[in-house]
Amino acid sequence: MAKTVVPNTAGEGSFRQAQAWLHTWCGLWFSWLLFAVFLTGTLAVFEEPITHWMTPEHHAEEEAAARASLSASPVALASVGERLRWAKNYMETNHPGAGMWELWPANAEGAGDLRAYWFDQNMEYASAALDPQTGNPLTGAQTGVVRQTSGGHHFVDFHYQLHAGTVGLWIVGIAGLAMLVALVSGVITHKRIFKDFFTFRPRKGQRSWLDAHNAVAVLTLPFQLMIAYTGIAISGLTFMPAGISAYFGSGSAGTQSYLKALNEPGKPERSGQAMEVPDLESFALRGQELMKQPVRAVVIDHPGDAAARIGVYGWNSEDSTRDRLSATSGMAMFSAQTGEVLAVRLPGDVDGGNASLAQSVISGLHTLTFGGWALKWLYFVCGLAGSAMMATGAILFMVKRRAKHQGEFGSATARVYRLIEALNVAAIAGLGIACIGFFWANRLVPVGIPHRGDWELGVFFALWFLALVHALLRSPTSAWREQLAMFAVLCVLLPVLNFVTTGEHLPGQIAHGDWESAGVELCALAIGLAAARAARRLWRPKQAPAKGPKAPQSPTAPALTSTRSHRETSV
Numbered sequence: 238m239a240k241t242v243v244p245n246t247a248g249e250g251s252f253r254q255a256q257a258w259l260h261t262w263c264g265l266w267f268s269w270l271l272f273a274v275f276l277t278g279t280l281a282v283f284e285e286p287i288t289h290w291m292t293p294e295h296h297a298e299e300e301a302a303a304r305a306s307l308s309a310s311p312v313a314l315a316s317v318g319e320r321l322r323w324a325k326n327y328m329e330t331n332h333p334g335a336g337m338w339e340l341w342p343a344n345a346e347g348a349g350d351l352r353a354y355w356f357d358q359n360m361e362y363a364s365a366a367l368d369p370q371t372g373n374p375l376t377g378a379q380t381g382v383v384r385q386t387s388g389g390h391h392f393v394d395f396h397y398q399l400h401a402g403t404v405g406l407w408i409v410g411i412a413g414l415a416m417l418v419a420l421v422s423g424v425i426t427h428k429r430i431f432k433d434f435f436t437f438r439p440r441k442g443q444r445s446w447l448d449a450h451n452a453v454a455v456l457t458l459p460f461q462l463m464i465a466y467t468g469i470a471i472s473g474l475t476f477m478p479a480g481i482s483a484y485f486g487s488g489s490a491g492t493q494s495y496l497k498a499l500n501e502p503g504k505p506e507r508s509g510q511a512m513e514v515p516d517l518e519s520f521a522l523r524g525q526e527l528m529k530q531p532v533r534a535v536v537i538d539h540p541g542d543a544a545a546r547i548g549v550y551g552w553n554s555e556d557s558t559r560d561r562l563s564a565t566s567g568m569a570m571f572s573a574q575t576g577e578v579l580a581v582r583l584p585g586d587v588d589g590g591n592a593s594l595a596q597s598v599i600s601g602l603h604t605l606t607f608g609g610w611a612l613k614w615l616y617f618v619c620g621l622a623g624s625a626m627m628a629t630g631a632i633l634f635m636v637k638r639r640a641k642h643q644g645e646f647g648s649a650t651a652r653v654y655r656l657i658e659a660l661n662v663a664a665i666a667g668l669g670i671a672c673i674g675f676f677w678a679n680r681l682v683p684v685g686i687p688h689r690g691d692w693e694l695g696v697f698f699a700l701w702f703l704a705l706v707h708a709l710l711r712s713p714t715s716a717w718r719e720q721l722a723m724f725a726v727l728c729v730l731l732p733v734l735n736f737v738t739t740g741e742h743l744p745g746q747i748a749h750g751d752w753e754s755a756g757v758e759l760c761a762l763a764i765g766l767a768a769a770r771a772a773r774r775l776w777r778p779k780q781a782p783a784k785g786p787k788a789p790q791s792p793t794a795p796a797l798t799s800t801r802s803h804r805e806t807s808v
Contacts, residue, residue: 267415268631269664278396279620286753288388291679293739317342318518323372324353338537345531345552385689416465453626460619467603510543524549527581528567545573564606628665659708666720667704673727674700680738718775728765732758
């Protein structure tokens with residue numbers, strides 16, 4: 238009789254089990270942070286519309302400017318030259334000792350605001366608004382009181398570094414590495430991941446959560462891998478500074494030398510010989526011709542010195558950024574003393590060769606500086622799906638352990654799982670409350686209060702903390718439904734709050750073509766209705782199971798069930 242050869246799959250099984258363990262626990266401990274980073278990054282896609290909604294004082298001004306631009310012909314470049322002279326005179330009179338002048342004469346059509354920027358004595362970025370008709374500095378009464386707010390940049394900053402500077406950057410970077418590990422181990426663990434993508438069994442408890450987790454994971458897997466890798470690569474030199482230290486030296490001096498070489502290539506040192514800043518109109522005209530773009534800004538390094546150089550930077554049109562990965566604008570650099578052309582950069586090119594181009598492309602992929610509104614919405618939808626994957630993974634863990642835990646933490650296992658339940662609620666529903674509460678704070682915090690932006694951030698973190706306290710004090714089911722209900726109410730009532738506090742309303746925004754403000758409120762309504770539906774399902778009383786004789790169960794049944802459950806839920 239021929240012998241049957243049984244293949245040895247012990248090695249494969251042990252490897253897959255190790256990957257399942259790695260996916261489960263690496264995904265769990267980082268899921269709360271990753272969910273927060275991913276969700277805020279998703280909201281950051283619409284940074285500009287959010288900031289627009291959170292600064293309603295600008296809406297009437299922007300609407301009037303839009304009507305004027307449609308009814309009037311563009312202002313001639315000679316007007317731009319006059320604006321540059323006014324800005325130059327302002328800087329010479331008020332800030333002659335500044336080491337850098339940055340003058341924004343007009344928008345791409347030759348109209349709009351006139352602004353001047355510089356570094357003050359504390360090396361902080363300062364600015365002044367000038368009257369585009371006279372060149373006189375605008376006072377607060379002339380510009381109107383505008384509420385101080387971080388706007389949509391709050392979500393950018395939190396996504397990037399948790400509002401915690403370099404420490405936060407490192408935390409987010411480590412979380413990004415954990416995300417890559419969880420994604421790869423999840424694919425290895427789940428043999429039928431792509432087949433199960435087409436399977437969803439609703440109202441099946443653990444099975445339903447697993448199906449939802451698999452579906453959104455497969456749907457957004459390429460997107461998540463790209464976002465995780467590019468996010469790490471953008472800050473790669475921060476995480477791996479050995480190359481910088483070897484070339485530029487260690488410590489703060491080396492870092493400063495590196496930043497200067499990266500951001501200010503070829504910048505000369507001061508000569509010590511005084512020289513008046515020349516008229517800037519001719520440089521603006523030549524720069525516009527060389528870089529094939531209208532003038533956005535004129536930057537003077539070392540103004541008042543013979544070694545000064547004048548950089549002319551261009552405006553990127555929406556059409557141009559839609560078609561290229563690198564979002565850099567055109568640039569023409571001149572010697573202020575001789576007028577010699579020092580460097581020219583066409584739109585889409587970068588300084589520093591292929592390495593800088595690769596870095597620019599990676600940054601563009603992560604921060605979405607190309608593609609227009611269609612790609613923004615694609616990123617937004619994929620970001621929400623990725624956030625849902627992390628949320629369902631964390632919930633799936635507790636759904637599985639709630640039925641039968643494995644005693645991983647000994648006598649403290651029940652307490653650890655109770656803490657995990659509370660963290661799930663606070664990290665998912667609680668973060669939603671904190672985000673929408675940030676919008677409410679924008680309307681409710683008094684406009685003239687000092688450090689108003691900090692008050693808005695304080696409301697965000699306070700609500701998030703209170704959500705955790707609430708989740709610890711209430712049962713998991715009660716915490717879920719109460720926080721989801723609160724989140725739904727805050728979202729649905731946001732347009733009402735805006736109308737009460739500013740007089741603006743959703744139908745009026747649509748009628749006036751203010752789709753940025755309307756988009757924010759429509760998204761809030763849609764998300765609020767989805768949260769309300771979820772809360773309603775949790776409030777619905779469970780039906781009692783039908784009574785009947787229990788089937789006899791063998792002593793080995795629990796072990797078999799546990800094995801099947803582990804196999805089905807290892808993702």
